[in-house]
Amino acid sequence: MTTQRAPRISAPRLELRGARPTSYSRLAVAEATAVLGIVSITCGVLGLFDDAGDALFLIGLGLASIAFALLARRTLDRTHRPSPGRVLSGLAFTWLTLVVIGTGVYLATGTIDRVDDAFVESAAGFSTTSLTTLDPSELNVPMQLWRAGTQWIGGLVGIIVGVVSLPLALRGGMLSREGQHARERLAPTPVVGRRRVMLVYGAISTLVGLGYVATGLGARDSLVHTFTTVSTGGFSSKVDSFAGLGAGPRTVATIGMAIGGTSFIVIWWALRGRSASILRSTELRLYLGILAAGSVLLALSGEGMSIGESVFTTVSAASTTGFAVGEWTALSDSVLMVLLVIIGTGSMSASAGGGLRVLRAWTLVGFASRELRRQLDPHSAAVVKQAGEPIDERALERTTGYQIAHLGLCGCAAFLLAIAGTDVLAALYTGISVISTHGPGVGPGAYGSLESFSPPARLLLTPFMLAGRLSILPLLLALSFGFRLENELARRVRRVVRKVFVR
Amino acid sequence: MNLLTSHRSSDGTALARPPRGRPNTALHVAGIALTFVSAGMGITTVVELASTNLDTGALAISTVVCGSLGGLLWYFTRAGTVRTREVFAAVGWTWLSVTLIGSLPFIIAGTFATPGTDFVEQVVNSIFESASGFSATGSTALTDFSGHGRGMLLYRQATQWYGGMGIVVLAVSVLPFLGVGGLDLITAEAPGPSSDRLAPRVSETARQLWVIYVLFTLTVMAVLFVIPGPSFYDSVAHALSTTSTGGFSPYSESIGHYDSLAVEIAIIAGMLYGGINFSLHWRAARGELTAYSRDSELRTFLGILLVAVSVVVLLLWLDSGDPVDGLGDAMRYGGFNVVALGTSTGFGNATGAEAPGDFVHWASGAQIVILFLFVMGGSTGSTSGGIKVMRVQVLFAHTIRSIRRTQQPQAVLPVKHGKFAVAEDIVSRMAGFFLLYVLLISVGVVLVTGLGGGFEESIGAVIGSLGNMGPALGEAGPTANFSDAFPEPARLVLAAFMLIGRLEIFPMLLMFAAPYRVVSDAIRR
Known part of the structure; x- marks a missing residue:
């Protein structure tokens, strides 16, 4: 019997004339600079009446950024799917580019004199960490807005990483199968996903801004806090954050922060009217449970906090925002520890917040519980479940590895801070707080001032801010790419040396 | 498993005698362990009687109570x-009962009866000690x-010696017919993810471990006695807490x-020896000296200690705010404390x-380096605490x-x-252990x-207690005590x-699984 081979049909290759091969880094940088350009122009235009010099500089920067983005997009071929490593290292590269641009802005406008301080301020902004080297009340309007705008961009990057980039890089194998399906529906392609995220993020920010204005906050303060609330950034136009503001703005901030810490998938469900899916979400229930338990604990702790202040502080910690209503020196050690646990656990996955993430923490508890049960019956085929469905073992393996890396980085941060002169407790607390992109705590205080940290200690915080913002993996992969490049370089050098010697 | 013992009747016929007592592994092992502890109490009673004679009565009463209870059980x-449930129950209940009964001498003697301390606080302190x-x-x-x-303080030292190698290991050494379950008992108690079988029979393995331990203790004692400074009593007392990597001192x-x-160098050597896997010592004692160099865990352990010593010495030397003066002092104090905490001994x-x-x-x-050592601990199968170097390597x-x-x-990547x-x-179990460890902290x-x-x-x-270190940070450092630093409930x-x-x-955590099963079965019936 002979078989006839079917003719091979080759897929048509999409090729753009003059386009270069795929570079995810360049693509990501192009898109990020486009957003940076829009934010810079907005801040510049709104700040024209206050300081024309800085405002015009920002407008110029914005136009240049947009021009660069358009140029870069025209020369890139986006038909190929990048490898996971390239996606994640591309994110790290994008973030570094933004931070370098931000450093340049602070130096060029004379807002900060020292390069290292400018770098730290920029990194804190783009990583949505509420740590600062500045007194915000001394800043002019355009720079105050732009500083807050960096956090808005950082929050957007955080959501895009959670909703688009990580699923793209990890190619399935996510912890929650339901979440994975929802992600696929929210972001059928990376471009659509990014566009939807930007639209919804912008809309929520606008609503929060209107809320601030409605509660009587001034235009400038409203805009600054709008940028830093939904993004879970935590920068404020006031030195004492929300301590001097009334109950109205606090309530808006509490709602805004809570939304900022909520998974974008849940928000997407809410917009699509899928209340059943929302109610079924284990992570949302846990997140709300943490908020409720934390608020009750703080209110009952006898620290003199009202219920509103307790809720505000808990939401600020859980969403890793960093707004404060009072200095933490008055809080007892047990309350500080509870807040540290909340900060370390962090917000929901695929949100603008940071931390370990509620879903991961819950999965790890399930994993530890399974291993405990396995002690009694070593041959049992126990599985860890999420929303009634078993979790893939490889996803579990990655999550435990991630958790160990997370803890290891916290330890490294604490060690480096301690070497740079920070005391033990402040080093430990700040290490965890910074990797969670929260910032304030024992050491910097509730308002996140880095005054008590030495310049080397401040600078040492920046890689950990990056690790926190980009979910650690990109940083580790970028490092591994670095090592690989180094190895490749060393191999080439060895080859050349060998050739020279042989000749 | 043959639990029947035979005896002969008057006419010389071999008869099968039914096994004595009710079958209960947990109580049986606890009974043996308490009997051994009472023997130690008895020896320290004699020491007390022959020396200071301050707490003889308390030690004698405790010896009788502990011995009687142990003997009866x-x-x-x-x-x-x-089975697995019984193994965890046996180990857990044994340690709990030994700890509670072991606090009797302190309670009866009023060791913690200082002015302003009520009876409840004395009991809490005694249990804590x-x-x-x-x-x-x-x-x-x-x-x-x-x-x-002196007898009371020696008893305090002896508690660490018992705990170092493990009282269940000691109990298993006299249980000849426990089979595979015996190894499970040792594994459940022994520090580290696995326990090597040193001899074909489990009781023989337990005995071998204790023989090495006793010889090691005698060696440390002899070395300390030869060095100018410690008296014979001091040498014995410190040998007991060095080999067990315990850290108590009189x-x-x-x-x-x-x-x-000189004393510090001798103690450093003793602590290092105690922090190394005892199966390596056993192999070395049998002439296989390369066992040390071939062991990946040991190489990593010593490497980490070397790096930690270097970092701490450098930091102490460079930091002008420290009480340490000069490179010599930095090496002496940094080196001693890193080894003391790296092996989870806790001497100062x-x-x-x-x-x-x-x-x-x-x-x-x-201090952060020290905190890392608090978590890490020594090698598996040693007397030290912490999460162990092998787990650190695997994780x-x-x-x-x-x-x-x-x-x-899609790559196949073995650990x-x-x-x-x-x-x-095993990787999964270690990751689960580590997560539980972090959760508990x-x-x-x-x-x-x-x-x-x-x-x-x-x-x-908390990190120090979970890692069996001893001193903590802040007000609970090496020269302070926990009764000043923590309130009573926190000490418990x-x-x-x-x-x-x-x-x-x-x-x-699983010691309640067997009783829970019994209760739930009873309720179901």
């Missing part, structure tokens, strides 16, 4: 089934060391009491508060694999320890701070953490 029960002793932790609630008899200044470099060589060896006054970086490899997996999702691939279920710090402990002290004490929590850490979490 041993006589009226027998080893039953040794007993838990710290038997778990070989070395934290103390004792404020005054001078007002107690002096409030610990090893700093002698202010002698500070001659007083804020003296050079008081590490809570060192540079912050050095590190597991993390690297997770990152590599992101780049190569390796040395030259060997580690089975996936978080819960512990919340609890202890909630009960009134300071933040820094609580972090140090820390005592529980010491036992949980000593038994590597699982037995203490």
